[in-house]
Amino acid sequence: MLIGAAWAINLAFYQASQLKEPIVLDHYIDVPMNQTPFFTIYYLTNKKNPAILQSMEVNGLSIPNIAPSNDMWLFENQNTISNSPNIVQEFTHHILLEAHFDPSMLSPEGVEDKSFTMTDSFLTFNDGTAKQFDIGEIHVTASGIQQEPILSGMWSGGTSDGLHTNIFVAEQQVHMNEIVLPEYISKDVVVKVEYKGENEQVSDPFSQTQAMPNWDALDGLLANEINWPIALNQRSSVGFYVQIDSSNSKAIDARVKWNGETAEGLAFSTFVSLAHRPQLADGELHKLIEKAREGS
Amino acid sequence: MKRRGFKQLLTGFLFIFLDIHLFVDVLPDPLGYGLIASGIYKLSAEGQNAKNAVMTAYILLILSIPTFIFSGPVMETMQNDSMGWQIYGVSVSIGHLILMYFTFLLLMKEMDYPSDADEIRVRVRKMMVFYMSMMLSAQLLHPFLFNMNQDSALILGILIIGLTLIATIAFLVHLRGLQKMFPAEPDLTVYPPTI
Numbered sequence: 001m002l003i004g005a006a007w008a009i010n011l012a013f014y015q016a017s018q019l020k021e022p023i024v025l026d027h028y029i030d031v032p033m034n035q036t037p038f039f040t041i042y043y044l045t046n047k048k049n050p051a052i053l054q055s056m057e058v059n060g061l062s063i064p065n066i067a068p069s070n071d072m073w074l075f076e077n078q079n080t081i082s083n084s085p086n087i088v089q090e091f092t093h094h095i096l097l098e099a100h101f102d103p104s105m106l107s108p109e110g111v112e113d114k115s116f117t118m119t120d121s122f123l124t125f126n127d128g129t130a131k132q133f134d135i136g137e138i139h140v141t142a143s144g145i146q147q148e149p150i151l152s153g154m155w156s157g158g159t160s161d162g163l164h165t166n167i168f169v170a171e172q173q174v175h176m177n178e179i180v181l182p183e184y185i186s187k188d189v190v191v192k193v194e195y196k197g198e199n200e201q202v203s204d205p206f207s208q209t210q211a212m213p214n215w216d217a218l219d220g221l222l223a224n225e226i227n228w229p230i231a232l233n234q235r236s237s238v239g240f241y242v243q244i245d246s247s248n249s250k251a252i253d254a255r256v257k258w259n260g261e262t263a264e265g266l267a268f269s270t271f272v273s274l275a276h277r278p279q280l281a282d283g284e285l286h287k288l289i290e291k292a293r294e295g296s
Numbered sequence: 297m298k299r300r301g302f303k304q305l306l307t308g309f310l311f312i313f314l315d316i317h318l319f320v321d322v323l324p325d326p327l328g329y330g331l332i333a334s335g336i337y338k339l340s341a342e343g344q345n346a347k348n349a350v351m352t353a354y355i356l357l358i359l360s361i362p363t364f365i366f367s368g369p370v371m372e373t374m375q376n377d378s379m380g381w382q383i384y385g386v387s388v389s390i391g392h393l394i395l396m397y398f399t400f401l402l403l404m405k406e407m408d409y410p411s412d413a414d415e416i417r418v419r420v421r422k423m424m425v426f427y428m429s430m431m432l433s434a435q436l437l438h439p440f441l442f443n444m445n446q447d448s449a450l451i452l453g454i455l456i457i458g459l460t461l462i463a464t465i466a467f468l469v470h471l472r473g474l475q476k477m478f479p480a481e482p483d484l485t486v487y488p489p490t491i
Contacts, residue, residue: 013443
């Protein structure tokens, strides 16, 4: 009786934990078409009989998942994947997988690049799931002409807990305006700016200490506490530090524009890279599953 | 006769315990259950527990036919993928425990031992308690593997295999000890006279 009850309870719990369809995470992606080999879509699926993302539809065009050997990792007969490079995280009943899409496939040869934005997309999985999914916000911008940088990125670094550092050096005298974060990620990202003066230089936090730098120990003020615009003379530098909450389930891969003006009055932009590969805590996982169940 | 019965019983349990698969199971479980049924019949043809054990062995003989075709890992995969095969696997395991229960009762109550019968029965009883508690614990813990993370499942899996292995080996050694108590049957083969 006890053995039968143990089997019945465990099998019922196992069945109740299975997802009816994959859960696609929230994304903020803003990448230029010609400078990115691929952008990544993250999704949660069952560990057993996982649904592998095959393709996504963008502007009426279907582009394939180019993640390496995306489903050759399905064991013969076993319907489980193991050791796949596409596994981001493994949980008791679920796995977080990634799929890669090449934005250049959206621009056939001989046709001029077109920027596009989407908040949902028709996704097709190998288990037969094919429907419109809310994927967050994706912007792929048309290939632009690369200009000589006026504010050059000199060093950049990052830690696994979501800290990103960038040191920019002015190639000529410039004024930099306040950086405006995209609204979609403004609550997920905190920015600190290390500015010591128009003739001063800042050094890379990673080279200053043997230990990994942490957010609280970094010099500088929060971006909203700075007196914008800031002036930089030639060869002076500024530190631009970003902290993204490492438990955040939103995937971020964006180049955020930072506008400035040269002494001659020429407006220019430099770009700050923001990247966050989601790592789900158990609580976050349960929230996502609950939300998906409420939605369906 | 009894010694031969024990030999068949031992061989049958070894066939079930060992899984050597070369295209098909070289030591097929159905044959193992057949040998167990035959061995039990030789030990005690009339007792109620012996009859129950023989009947359970025949049911398991039929139930275990798929294990002759599919190797252990393939069966495991099938059980992981399908609820039907899962129920099949649990049914065979529980059936095997029922067979063991009747076998122990037979050894305790329906067997005539050549000497120290009471002491042997006490030893069989102790072995039954040990074996059944180990195997029932393993059976009880098994379903929890489905809902555990990989590390915990690995530890529990090793524990279950350990419990099963210890209980089975202890039982086989015990059975061999009982077999040795009975004298070897005389060789009745008639050879042609030598010239």
